[in-house]
Amino acid sequence: MTTTIETPTLSSLASSDASASPFGLTPEQFQNFGEELDAIRQRVLADRGERDANYIRGVIRAQRGLEVAGRGLLWAGVFPPAWVAGTAALSVSKILDNMEIGHNVMHGQYEWMNDPKLSGKQFEWDTACPADQWRHSHNYLHHTHTNILGKDRDIGYGILRMSEEQPWNPYYLANPLWAALLATFFQYGVALHDVEVERIASGETTLAEKRDVLKGIWEKVRRQALKDYVVFPALSGPLFAFPLAGNATANLVRNLWSFSIIFCGHFPEGTHEFTEEETANETRGQWYHRQLLGSANLSGGPLFHIMSGNLSFQIEHHLFPDLPANRYAEISVEVQEVCERYGLPYNSGPLGQQFGSVVKKICRLALPETESRSRFARPTGVLLDGLGGATKGVGGLVKKVARATAGAARALTPGAGAA
Secondary structure, three states, rough: OOOOOOOOOOOOOOOOOOOOOOOOOOOHHHHHHHHHHHHHHHHHOOOOOHHHHHHHHHHHHHHHHHHHHHHHHOOOOOOOHHHHHHHHHHHHHHHHHHHHHHHHHHOOOOOOHHHHHOOOOOOOOOOOOOOHHHHHHHHHHHHHHHOOOOOOOOHHHHHHOOOOOOOOHHHHHHHHHHHHHHHHOHHHHOOOOOHHHHHHOOOOOOOOHHHHHHHHHHHHHHHHHHHHHHHHOOOOHHOOOHHHHHHHHHHHHHHHHHHHHHHHOOOOOOOOOOOOOHHHHOOOHHHHHHHOOOOOOOEOOHHHHHOOOOOOHHHHHHHHHOOOHHHHHHHHHHHHHHHHHOOOOEEEEEEHHHHHHHHHHHHHHHOOHHHHHOOOOOOOOEEEEEOHHHHHHHHHHHHHHHHHHHHHHHHOOOOOOOO
């Protein structure tokens, strides 16, 4: 039998009254909440072993097999079936490298294996952002200061208005356009994260001060461009246009997919932002609570979770970023039960629902506060202009690519169904 712990009503997270808890739990409940989640983490840490090692090595084999197959088929891309199959395989390969392998390895989830190839401090991935810069902007800034306004630069990536607490200005009228451009060129948006373009624009820093950061980005972007758009197409000789187009399409699919998964994990309606005052001197339990309220999950099957890098369990990832991601599915059952007992929300839904919610927020926050409330106070199902029209297209495109290579992924990945 589940025992419900009586908690105060969750009050506004924007409350400036420091004497009242804006989190909805008493200090004792926060301590107990933190201890329960710590116990889950410690149990999984103690249980890591062959199962997890086999999983990540199986995913790496699948990713490499798909990349070899994809690039080989694109050399025969003059035949349409070969081009479609090659592009699909390469797209899935890039998604796996980005989401399930690169992201999770660089979080240090496999340091315990003492395998240099799986060392988060040495790993480099197949995307434009230099790994060392990503480890700073993501592992440190984002995961330490999750959804804290003014400290977590993932709130809008410096170009979008994603919170009512961000002051509105006419620039944000193009919020849907900026979001569509960010989705299309997402790997470059992530690469430019540490440049802090908005701080350069405001005069808080200068391009000269960002010289080393820009140099690192340029060197990585140049290597990626040479590999995808020069070397591999050139190996096809006079048929270079087919692998060139296939590589460009695969990068686009990976960008759209990763944008969709990441934004659905952080910005659907129901997620919360915090002020620095609210999070000052927070306890372990309050830190866990902030991660919970600032994240959202996506429901789906085993293949969907693998393709999302298990970031479909964004809540569990933010609670336990250093645990092997293939454990998030089983952990989520326990986390949901803990949340239920403490009367805390657990934000989860299918991709279409969560992405539609994100699109609605992007469009609503493009307008000044009073106008946005009146114009977008309608059901999510209403057809939205601009980016909203692309929602179904992005989800449908990636689902088709995933289905096209699902058999190969299952065959090459031992224990994939356990994800």
